[in-house]
Amino acid sequence: MRDGYVVAVVGATGAVGRQAVAILEARGFPVRELRLAASGRSAGKRVDGHPVVALSEDVFDGCDIAIFDVPDGVSAEWAPRAAARGAVVIDNSATFLLEPDVPLVIPEINGQRVKDRPRGIVANPNCTTATFLLPLAPLHRAYGLRRVVACSYQSVSGAGQAGTEQLWRELRAAVERGEPLREPLGQAFPHPIALNVLPAVGSVRDGGHTSEEVKAQQESRKILEHPGVEVGITCVRVPTLVGHGVAVHATFDRSPDLEEVREILRTAPGVEVVDEPRSARYPTPLLAAGRDPAYVGRIRLDGAGNLAFFVVADNLRKGAALNAVQIAETLVALEPELRAHARV
Ligand SMILES: NC(=O)c1ccc[n+]([C@@H]2O[C@H](COP(=O)([O-])OP(=O)(O)OC[C@H]3O[C@@H](n4cnc5c(N)ncnc54)[C@H](OP(=O)(O)O)[C@@H]3O)[C@@H](O)[C@H]2O)c1
Incomplete structure (x- = not known):
């Protein structure tokens, strides 16, 4: 060296x-x-x-x-x-x-x-894509990923320093006034982000998708080298400081076995499983902030036959x-x- x-x-x-x-x-x-x-x-x-x-x-x-x-x-x-x-x-x-x-x-x-x-x-890659691909890539290798339907919960630091400053400014003003704000106090988001959620991250493109949503689909295809994978995602900004969460519902060519899924994720590089929901142990943005892994929990089969899980990673670090x-x-x-x- x-x-x-x-x-x-x-x-x-x-x-x-x-x-x-x-x-x-x-x-x-x-x-x-x-x-x-x-x-x-x-x-x-x-x-x-x-x-x-x-x-x-x-x-x-x-x-x-x-x-x-x-x-x-x-x-x-x-x-x-x-x-x-x-x-x-x-x-x-x-x-x-x-x-x-x-x-x-x-x-x-x-x-x-x-x-x-x-x-x-x-x-x-984009911070949201990196977060959900860390667990999906090894599952794709095991079962063949066909389709992903997801919703993201993206923190304000995803919009840079200006996003963090806007949330703090609005939180202080809302506490002082004793009610939610009607107008944003900053340029990072077009509406107040304090005590609110905004169902659009990035600029709006043809078909009503946002740039963040288009990136998630196209980057997934490129990184997984799987041009046929279908990705449908709604990207949502939430009033957390650091850590992007993604609720993922994935369909595979072969039916995943839940115990095997847990074992694959336990040994996947960059992934940590936190999945004891009965004792309220599952990933949250506060758990992931300042740490390296993508944390995965709520692993289950959903009511529509998909493998479902929630994954969170620090958008400024792994993202x-x-x-x-x-x-x-x-x-x-x-x-x-x-x-x-x-x-x-
Ligand atoms: N935040 C996230 O979670 C995240 C995740 C993945 C990717 N990214 C991407 O990473 C990049 C940085 O994001 P950020 O969140 O760190 O933004 P940020 O907090 O707004 O920081 C932007 C940085 O760019 C510098 N800069 C702006 N205009 C410049 C210019 N004309 N010449 C040289 N430097 C200039 C700023 O310098 P000054 O301080 O001097 O203005 C500042 O250091 C963006 O492309 C963003 O999309 C962000």
Whole structure:
């Protein structure tokens, strides 16, 4: 192995970027030099004691790995520029998720895919997709996944720092007034999110689906390499701080045996089973927040013959920053002499 890598975190002041900085350190990723960048507004700030600079081409000079935690438009402009300068980009935005020449990777499921990156970019999946695919991938291998019908319960931090700030602001105002608010106190959500749920996450597309729902379907097909799988999901924003939950109802080619399902999930990487509903032991966002696994419980056959379960993972960690650092770990384990562009 080399004497560590030069790693940049772009968007280091944001909800995901801050986690990425902390996780790189906590997991002991071999960093020789850490460079943090954000918008010009943040130049001169510090994150975990490291200085932040305004994003520029200089950030990528001699950089081995650049983790991008910025809005879609910023990734679209800067990720190719970073790759052109020789960095392998791990991108957390939605920009490259579905590009055929960009691997979309959850290391526990398809880590080997990092080796095929002709554009020098590896994409990190959407936080909701990552959450429900961790348990579904091993079940697909065992039983053949045919269809998924799901509903998500997505926390406000999924909309970044602005989402978290809006919920706290509204909660304080609602407590002070002694009643729910009628107007939002922020730009992250179009309605009050405090004491409310919003049945739309992302922008609305043709057919009435939201961008988050379209991503969940298309990313599932790409990651599982299963173009025929049907995914119907309603994505809902709820007033929790961290942790996206998904209620999953899945149909397989072969009928799953519940005891075998539990055993498959108990040994699945990145998954932890918490399933003693009679003693109120099941996954919740508060259980998952700040932790690495996707927690699965309420495992049962539903009244319509599907396998049903509830899964929750920390959207800022497994849904974003942790997965990105795991991609970096996979890259350097498979190719210690990292090259920016590779095609297997
Ligand atoms: N939050 C989640 O659960 C989650 C999960 C999966 C993927 N993602 C994706 O990860 C990305 C970051 O999300 P987030 O939740 O961390 O958002 P956030 O809290 O709003 O942070 C955005 C970051 O991008 C930086 N930035 C904005 N405009 C920039 C520009 N023109 N040049 C350079 N830096 C710029 C911001 O810097 P300043 O502080 O200087 O403005 C900040 O560091 C997004 O693409 C999001 O869709 C988020």
